[in-house]
Amino acid sequence: MSGSPTTPVESPPQVFAAESELPDLGLYGIVRDFQRSFGKPCWYVRLTRDRKMIGSKRFYDHHHASSEAALAAAKVYRDALLIEHPPLQSRDLRQRVNKRNTSGVAGVSRIDNEGNPYWSAETRIRGPKTLRKAFLVSKYGETRAKELAIAERQRQLEQVDYAKLFDKDAEAFYVQLASDSARSEM
Numbered sequence: 001m002s003g004s005p006t007t008p009v010e011s012p013p014q015v016f017a018a019e020s021e022l023p024d025l026g027l028y029g030i031v032r033d034f035q036r037s038f039g040k041p042c043w044y045v046r047l048t049r050d051r052k053m054i055g056s057k058r059f060y061d062h063h064h065a066s067s068e069a070a071l072a073a074a075k076v077y078r079d080a081l082l083i084e085h086p087p088l089q090s091r092d093l094r095q096r097v098n099k100r101n102t103s104g105v106a107g108v109s110r111i112d113n114e115g116n117p118y119w120s121a122e123t124r125i126r127g128p129k130t131l132r133k134a135f136l137v138s139k140y141g142e143t144r145a146k147e148l149a150i151a152e153r154q155r156q157l158e159q160v161d162y163a164k165l166f167d168k169d170a171e172a173f174y175v176q177l178a179s180d181s182a183r184s185e186m
Contacts, residue, residue, distance in 0.1 A: 024168045029078050030071070033058065041067065045143040047081050050088055055081040088176060091160045094123065103146070108155045110146070119149035123156035129136075131156045 033044040035058060042060040046053070056079055064070040097106045107122050118135045124130045131151045135145040165171045 012089075012159045025075070025078070025082075025173055026165050028170050029081075030074050035060070043071050044083070044170055045074050047078065047085070049085050050093075054085045071106075082170070082173060083177065087165050090162050091157050093111075093184065094157060094160060099145065103149075105153060107151050107156070108146070108149045119145040121149040121152035121156060123153065125156075126162065 029045055031044050031046070033042050034040075038060070040057040040060050040062050044056075044058050046056045048054060055077070056072075059070040059074040059077070061070045063066045063178055064073055072146045095106050097104065101109075102120075103109055109120050109122070111118055111134075113122055116136045117138070120132065120134045122130060122132045133149075133156075135148040135152075136143045139145070140148060166176070
């Protein structure tokens with residue numbers, strides 16, 4: 001296998017593995033629903049990326065041969081959405097500046113510790129670990145301490161190279177797609 005579990009998926013692969021080779025995602029992104037306006041049970045697929053809806057569709061049992069057939073159709077739709085819309089990279093998400101940021105760079109802040117100010121670069125990585133480094137203003141000067149903190153933040157972000165996913169099955173799905181894509185490009 002040429003890709004590692006943390007290989008980022010840049011774009012949807014051109015050649016996909018047979019459906020049976022992809023990990024089963026179970027009911028990831030799918031819920032059982034009862035549409036009251038129709039009075040009919042269905043499987044409801046709903047997926048988002050970056051807080052934006054990428055797909056929403058109901059698969060009614062009465063439109064398919066059975067509930068199982070409706071679920072199978074919902075899974076095909078869901079899988080196609082996942083292939084078309086790969087997950088965001090954690091590195092990209094971490095570079096967004098929020099409205100409270102005063103340094104202009106995400107993860108970089110100026111802290112005044114009882115009259116001993118410093119610039120800090122901080123990046124949370126997988127697990128409970130946080131990378132953190134501080135640069136004293138008294139040692140480097142205001143401008144240079146900030147420059148060093150920004151450079152450190154960039155160095156820290158190089159260690160963040162995974163997709164932002166909360167579901168282990170979905171992560172396995174994208175790892176398999178990346179692996180299959182890399183094999184097909186050989």
